[in-house]
Amino acid sequence: MKLKKLAKVLLVSTLAVGLLTGCSSGSKDDKTIKVGASPTPHAEILEAAKPLLEKEGYKLEVSTYDDYVLPNDALADGSLDANYFQHIPYLEETVKEKGYDLTYCAKVHIEPMGIYSNSIKKLDEVKNGDKVAVPNDSTNEARALKLLAKQGLIEVKDGELITVKDITKNPKNLKFVEVDAAQVPSTLDDVAIAVINTNYALNVGLNPTKDALAIESSDSPYVNIVAIRTEEKDNDKIKALTKALNSDEVKKFIEEKYDGSIVPAF
Secondary structure (H helix, E strand, C coil): CHHHHHHHHHHHHHHHHHHHHHHHHHHHHHCEEEEEECHHHHHHHHHHHHHHHHHCCCEEEEEECCCCCHHHHHHHCCCCCEEEEEEHHHHHHHHHHHCCCEEEEEEEEECCCEEECCCCCCHHHCCCCCEEEEECCHHHHHHHHHHHHHCCCCEECCCCCCCHHHEEECCCCCEEEEECHHHHHHHCCCCCEEEECHHHHHHCCCCHHHHCCEECCCCCCCEEEEEEEHHHCCCHHHHHHHHHHCCHHHHHHHHHHHCCCCEECC
């Protein structure tokens, strides 16, 4: 009888230790916010928010990604608590395509897409048959084509997710090179002009307000947002992340760090 009683005591003690350990681990996880981000400017902006989150008792862990696919995959499978690299149309397209239950909790900044060149100084120098590099993902390609159309280089159909197949007029017979958004800067020596997302332009030392031949207007609808799983929208740490990224301190950091090439959206 004593052995049985001792076994029961040991079992209860083991369970209690397990529960306490589990609670401790869960508490630690609840105070750690894992965010995936593009290196520039997103990860830099997150670094500016870190001290604010630390004051609220949270540890911010930032993982950087050089593509536009993996961060949403990692968010959907629970590897990340949030990601910060994309605009609303891209998130909506990903949700539609993959069926992920994702939404966003904060609008942070706008990155005006620009047209760049290593060979010409003005867009009227573009010649017949020149090559033009554009991103190959649906939302950013549409965005690039609309910018080119606004500059009078082409005409396109109305619509959100237009592609090169929707070009209705191409008076200079431009040849379009469609590549991954992160790789567009690497094409600059091989094309006449390239339409580059600001984060990738900054990565290679290009300043949109100084180096671009043309950029999107400041009222661009492509606001960069913090994406989260829909079920987590009322989570305390998500609320803390939103508060930090929409703070006066982060706004001041964006304005001073990027000197107008990136604009706060809050």
